[in-house]
Amino acid sequence: MASTETTKPSGAGRDETSSEDSPEQRSGNDLAGLEAGLDALESPTATRTPLGRVLLGKAVPPLVAVALVIVLWQLAYSLNLKEDYQLPSPLQVGDAIRDLWLKGTLLDFVWTSVSRGLLGFVVAIAIGTPLGLLVAKVRFVRAAIGPILTGLQSLPSVAWVPAAIIWFGLTDSMIYAVVLLGAVPSIANGLVSGIDQVPPLYLRAGRVIGATGFAGVRHVLLPAALPGYLAGLKQGWAFSWRSLMAAEIIAHSPDLGAGLGQLLENGRTYQDMSMVLSAILLILVVGIAIDLLVFAPLERRVLRSRGLLVNR
Amino acid sequence: MSTTLLSTPADEQVEAGYAARISHVSKSFGRAGRQQLVLDDISVDVAPGEFVTLLGASGCGKSTLLNLVAGLDKPTSGTIDVPGGRAALMFQEHALFPWLTAGRNIELALKMRGLPKSERRQEAERLLELVRLGGAHGKRVHELSGGMRQRVALARALAQDSRLLLMDEPFAALDAITRDVLHEELTRVWSETKVSVLFVTHNVREAVRLAQRVVLLSSRPGRVAREWRVDIPQPRRIEDAAVANLSIEITEQLRGEIRRHGQH
Numbered sequence: 001m002a003s004t005e006t007t008k009p010s011g012a013g014r015d016e017t018s019s020e021d022s023p024e025q026r027s028g029n030d031l032a033g034l035e036a037g038l039d040a041l042e043s044p045t046a047t048r049t050p051l052g053r054v055l056l057g058k059a060v061p062p063l064v065a066v067a068l069v070i071v072l073w074q075l076a077y078s079l080n081l082k083e084d085y086q087l088p089s090p091l092q093v094g095d096a097i098r099d100l101w102l103k104g105t106l107l108d109f110v111w112t113s114v115s116r117g118l119l120g121f122v123v124a125i126a127i128g129t130p131l132g133l134l135v136a137k138v139r140f141v142r143a144a145i146g147p148i149l150t151g152l153q154s155l156p157s158v159a160w161v162p163a164a165i166i167w168f169g170l171t172d173s174m175i176y177a178v179v180l181l182g183a184v185p186s187i188a189n190g191l192v193s194g195i196d197q198v199p200p201l202y203l204r205a206g207r208v209i210g211a212t213g214f215a216g217v218r219h220v221l222l223p224a225a226l227p228g229y230l231a232g233l234k235q236g237w238a239f240s241w242r243s244l245m246a247a248e249i250i251a252h253s254p255d256l257g258a259g260l261g262q263l264l265e266n267g268r269t270y271q272d273m274s275m276v277l278s279a280i281l282l283i284l285v286v287g288i289a290i291d292l293l294v295f296a297p298l299e300r301r302v303l304r305s306r307g308l309l310v311n312r
Numbered sequence: 313m314s315t316t317l318l319s320t321p322a323d324e325q326v327e328a329g330y331a332a333r334i335s336h337v338s339k340s341f342g343r344a345g346r347q348q349l350v351l352d353d354i355s356v357d358v359a360p361g362e363f364v365t366l367l368g369a370s371g372c373g374k375s376t377l378l379n380l381v382a383g384l385d386k387p388t389s390g391t392i393d394v395p396g397g398r399a400a401l402m403f404q405e406h407a408l409f410p411w412l413t414a415g416r417n418i419e420l421a422l423k424m425r426g427l428p429k430s431e432r433r434q435e436a437e438r439l440l441e442l443v444r445l446g447g448a449h450g451k452r453v454h455e456l457s458g459g460m461r462q463r464v465a466l467a468r469a470l471a472q473d474s475r476l477l478l479m480d481e482p483f484a485a486l487d488a489i490t491r492d493v494l495h496e497e498l499t500r501v502w503s504e505t506k507v508s509v510l511f512v513t514h515n516v517r518e519a520v521r522l523a524q525r526v527v528l529l530s531s532r533p534g535r536v537a538r539e540w541r542v543d544i545p546q547p548r549r550i551e552d553a554a555v556a557n558l559s560i561e562i563t564e565q566l567r568g569e570i571r572r573h574g575q576h
Contacts, residue, residue, distance in 0.1 A: 031496050035444055035459075038490060042457030205407035208382060209472055210398065210424035219420055223411040306410040307454025 088274045093281070096274035106282075113244060113259035114286060116172070120179030121240040128184040128236065132191030132229075133217070146192070149185050157182030157243035161250045170253035175244065182243030183236045190232010194225035226302055234295045241287055260286070328395040331476045331508030332358040332381055337390035338533075339376055350376050352533035353390070358476065358508050365511045365519035365526050367562070369570050373534035374512040378478050381510065399476040400469040404484050406461035408453045414464045415440065415449030421471035439467040442501060459490035463497065470505065479511040483518070492550060495521055499546055516559045516566060521550045526562060530569045537569055 070090050076082075077089040088096075100106035134141050135149060160181045168174035198221065206212075206220035222229075248261020256262070260283050267275030303309040339351040350373040358364050366374045379385045381392055382401040408417045418436040427435060440448055443463040453461060462482055469477055483491040499522065502509055513519050519526045523542055530537040540562060544554045 031493065031500070032444055035493055035497070038493060039445075039457060039460055042459065042490070043455065201403065201405055201407050202409060204384060205403065205409070207384060208398075208401040209421040209468070211420070215424065219424075220409070223409065226411065302411075305452060307452060308410075 085271065085273055088277065092274050093277045096272075096278045097281070100278065109258060109260050109263050109279075110282060110286065112257040113248065113261065113283075116175060116259060117179070117237075117241050117244045117286075120176050120244065121183060121237055123176070124180050124183035124187055124236055124240060125233065127180065128187030128232075129191060129229075131184065132188035132232070133195075135188060136192045136195035137217075142192075149188055149192075152181070152185040153189055153239075156246075157239065158246035158250070160243075161247055164247070165251060170251050170256060172256065174251060175247045175256070178247040179240050179243045183240040186239045187232050187236035190235060191225060191229045194228020194230075194232065195221060197228055198224040227299075227306075227308070230295070230299055230302060234291070234299070237290060237295065238287070241283075241290075245283060328393070329359075330357045330393075330395070331360050331362065332356075332399070332510060333391075333393040334377070334381065335391050335393075337377070337380060337387045337392060339373065339380060339385075339388050349533040351380075351387075352535045354529075354534065354536055355390075356527055356536065358510050360475070361506045361508055363502055363509045363511065363522060363524045365513055365523040366529060367513060367516060367519045367526055367566070368529035368534065369514060369531050369566065372529040372531040374514075374529060375480055377529075377534065378480050378510070378512055381476075382478055394476055396475050398472065398474055399478050400472040400474040401478045402462075402465055402469045402480065402482045404481045406453070406458075406465040408461060408465055408468065410453045412453075413449065414445070414451045414453065414456065417453070417464060418468050418471045421468045425471065425473055436467075436471070439471055440464070442470070442504070443467045443497065457490075458486050459494060462486065462494060466498070466501065470501070470507070475508055477507050477509045479509060481513055482511075484513070484515070491518075495550065496547065498522065499548075503546065516563050517550050517555060520544075520555050520559050520562065521548055528562065528565060528569070531573060538565060 073090050077087055081087065097106065100109070131149075135146055136142070157178055160178045164174040164177040164181075168177060202220055202224050203216070206216050211219045244259070245261045245264075248259045249265045252262060252265060258266075260279055264276060264279035264283070267273070267277075267279055300309060334354055334356045337351060337354045338349065340347040340349045342348050354377060356364070356366075366377065368374050376385070378401065380387050381394065382399050383394075384401075408414070409420070412420060415433075415436045418439055419432045422432045422435055423429075437446075437449060440446055443466055445460060445463055445467070448456065448460065448464065453464075456464065465482070483494050486494065495518065498509075501507075509522075511519075511522060520542055526540045526542060528537045528539070529535065540558065542558065544552065544558070548555055
């Protein structure tokens, strides 16, 4: 919240004197002018940093870090710390990725995984949101499944893979089952903690203006819980993506489209470390890209509109 | 102007002869056996268009009483009647929703009251004009100063179109200059809208500055200790001699009430 100067009222014995010359002159205009002056004096002034400086401050440091990692990597390669087949050079990995691109299969691998991840994520939202609402608002449901939901969040989703294979066989359903089991608990838990952190004052204010029942949920509770919910979604996406990779690495079948996890597993079977590292890099890049392109702007927008974003 | 909309609750008020009737209200908290009595047999009427302040030290249950009148809680015994339905309530904190702009906050209250969408924007603008925040419709809550936020909160409370406005120390967190201006503003809005006000405060001068009637509550449990009719003509100033004189008298009584608690 923006800071406003506040003084504690000192109650009865307060001495408030005015230096005004003509106390009779209390016209409305006078008050309007006074008020306009106060408003102007007290309104917080916000300045935005120019775009160029923002880019410089935000884009340069990570680029430097990446460059440093590549240099160290190249150094480790040049010093022959490991055999070449165990540690290829950055250039060899770059070549492997370029080969995939030239063969035209790179985007297939990426898209197979990303589309699975996103579809699973969207379904997870559709299940996790009402579930979270139910857990947050219905005491019995919270007592019954709240702890289980929290526990599920710490269960590595790779643990579901064998079970899912037995249930669904080596099919897309099996992959989606694992993604959902990984993502739904985080999304639901995010909403629960978002709702728990809503200041009770907002709920009272909502009730006073008549926003009760469904209208209260729609117009007060959910928007108030949005920052926590968004954090849950972000984590939910991370869990979807991780679960998906776990499922893809383990589940191999010609019937399944080949995603990045399968690419990674192929690299291991062929003992092709360049392919393994390429796959790892691609998985990482997709994760970062989704966060940067989807969640970061969304989060910034929500926080800024509420005055919760401190310029960093 | 939405005079047609205003007329219905007002008519009900006139018919009943009061804007709020609190009769023999008691409230206790806690489990059976270890109950604590907070309000004891309170009876206060607010006439249509009247401005009443409830004055008391901490622990007199004044906020509890307002919550009861607002319908946020139920009295343990006694009845509260607000003809024309729900009362509007303003808190010490502005309680505006930070995910909405100032104007949208008001429009949400209008929507909840059932005003059709096509009229909401215009009505919100009118209410913002009323509190002299004409250009602030698109402003975010955090972009407004403390005084402006309370004025938007006042506009939102008025948007409920209730004929009874409950105010729970709404200016307590403001600095003295802003509070002074808002006193003037509230007096003006009150006389323009003819809304009935039940205003809770622990500030004696504020109570006298604003009200037609001051009701002093004793503490633990809250009881009506005494009432004063304030005949000083508006517009008043908090530093007016007449305001000061009555404040001194009321303060003496208030101190007496507080002193009693140190004696046992």
